[in-house]
Amino acid sequence: MPDFTRSSAIQARLHELVPGGAHTYARGADQYPDAMAPILVRGSGCHVWDCDGNEYVEYGMGLRSVTLGHGYRPVVDAVTRTIADGVSFSRPTELELLAAQDFLSLVPGADMVKFAKNGSDATTAAVRLARAATGREVVAVCDQPFFSVDDWFIGLTPMNAGIPATSTVRFTYNDLTSLAVALDSHPVACVVMEAATALAEPDPGYLAGVRALCDRHGTLLVFDEMITGFRWSSGGAQQVYRVTPDLSCWGKAMANGFPLSALAGKREFMELGGLRTDRDRVFLLSTTHGPETASLAAFRAVVAAYRDTDPIGRMSRAGRRLADGVNKIAADLGIADHLQVLGRPACLIFRTLDPEGQPSQPFRTLFLQELLARGVLGQSFVTSAAHADDDIDATIEACRPAAEIYRRAIESGTVAGLLRGRPVAPALRRLAAPRVVEIAERS
Structure with missing residues (x-):
């Protein structure tokens, strides 16, 4: 299990200074398993690292805002050249x-x-x-x-x-x-x-x-x-x-x-x-x-990349490979009706259904927990052009033991004994519960 000690400490401090502990509700700690919300420090391609030194293959890629990969060199170079003359x-x-x-x-x-x-x-x-x-x-x-x-x-x-x-x-x-x-x-x-x-x-x-x-x-x-x-x-x-x-x-x-x-x-x-x-x-x-010039320079570099390369084709191929691999694992384990990778190949989601076939936040949290423990970070399986075959294959291999644990929960009818902490909750909800930050967590 990765160590999240420093991430958890920074997250607690963020709750003191930033309402909700994040500047985007979809990035909030309540969207991740308890005490397993990484605080990221850098990224390269489709890999990110947190402040505890853990490395992950990332999906979702900045809430779908990164299609070419983190630190994509032509974009970085264009921005660097441009901002040297003012922003x-x-x-x-x-x-x-x-x-x-x-x-x-x-x-x-x-x-x-x-x-x-x-x-x-x-x-x-x-x-x-x-x-x-x-x-x-x-x-x-x-x-x-x-x-x-x-x-x-x-x-x-x-x-x-x-x-x-x-x-x-x-x-x-x-x-x-x-x-x-x-x-x-x-x-x-x-x-x-x-x-x-x-x-x-x-x-x-x-x-x-x-x-x-x-x-x-x-x-x-x-x-x-x-x-x-x-x-x-x-x-x-x-x-x-x-x-x-x-x-x-x-x-x-x-x-x-x-x-x-x-x-x-x-x-x-x-x-x-x-x-x-x-x-x-x-x-x-x-x-x-x-x-401001930085973002406009980045945009023009993105346009050039889409003109000269095929990022949509690459992210789509990666998505198809990932969906096929994970869905085969679920089928082999007999849980294809409960764990599913669906959607347009360049914009995949995973569905986590309970034993009755209903969408379940506890079962979703269990899957997220097991993926995080194996170096996969993502609220979805949205790919980028930076996701190479090795990244997809590593993700599929991480999904195999995660799916095996998921099957245990389906067979027993509950995530009890398998899920550590509270389930995630919808980002847009009326009350902070069920993921309210208690006084003890704020001290």
Whole structure:
């Protein structure tokens, strides 16, 4: 079993200084087994090291933001060269033009782009722009996990303390009737959705149907490309499925982990946030750090890598090899109905089901615990282009004894005696329980 002494001490101190002990809820210690939440100090490719000296093969790769690998040399070199001449200025730089040109060369239906720093900047700007363009307030969001930290979305989640009532309605993915009902029931400013997810592909004609419904109702269509962008294709899901939204929102992998997001879209809408309109001005995006040179240089290096190499092909091949290997182990052990690796090869998840076939946080925690003990770190099996055959094979070998222990829990009907500590809990939940940090832990 790896030693987590220093990681646990730093995590305890983080709880004293940072609400939740992390700056992202998905990175919180409550997402990992008790006393097994590594505090990382460096990474290279798909390997990371924690402050206790433990080495891991990492999956998830910075919440899906790293597709080329940690410390990818062309990105590091581009950033190093650029920041030597300054990072932030009082006027635009030529780099902003070059980066915008690069971006718009990739995204088939976008005429203009504006850069920012995180995904919520972009999605909330899209909502604001759609409301201004249509004169409507209601937003229709697909029943997908996450779109923004801002009120219009978080108000729909269990973690809605301090948020006023929102004018946001939901509709069901791959169900045109549910969207039609939402659009018929309210004057909707925009439809916000992911065109696809790791586990859900659009039915034939579905996205075209969404496009047609939006056009019929005068509603803007907004694609969230945070995950699909640079993982489905460099042009996002809209390029794969050939349906063009009015606006699209980007982030995560576009700069290989450097903080960068983007709002892109049709000129007639984007210009409402500019100086070439006679309409009332929209406060679209105005961020001090949106155009800083480090992230834009990283983005341009990512574009070059996607042009000259095949990162999506490499991460997809790694994902297929991993899914095949782990699913074979589960089948051989007779637990294929309980432990499953599923999803698009470049965006895999693992499902952990209890003896009754229901999703289970305790059983998930047991699997995470056994993977961590064997040098595998990840809340998913999302790969990067840096995952080589040796990394995948090592992960599969780590999954074999982990799956054997999982089978023992399935056979006994409980994780008791196998799971050390409390189960993980959903990142977005109403109460800190069942992973509240007790007073003793804070002292």
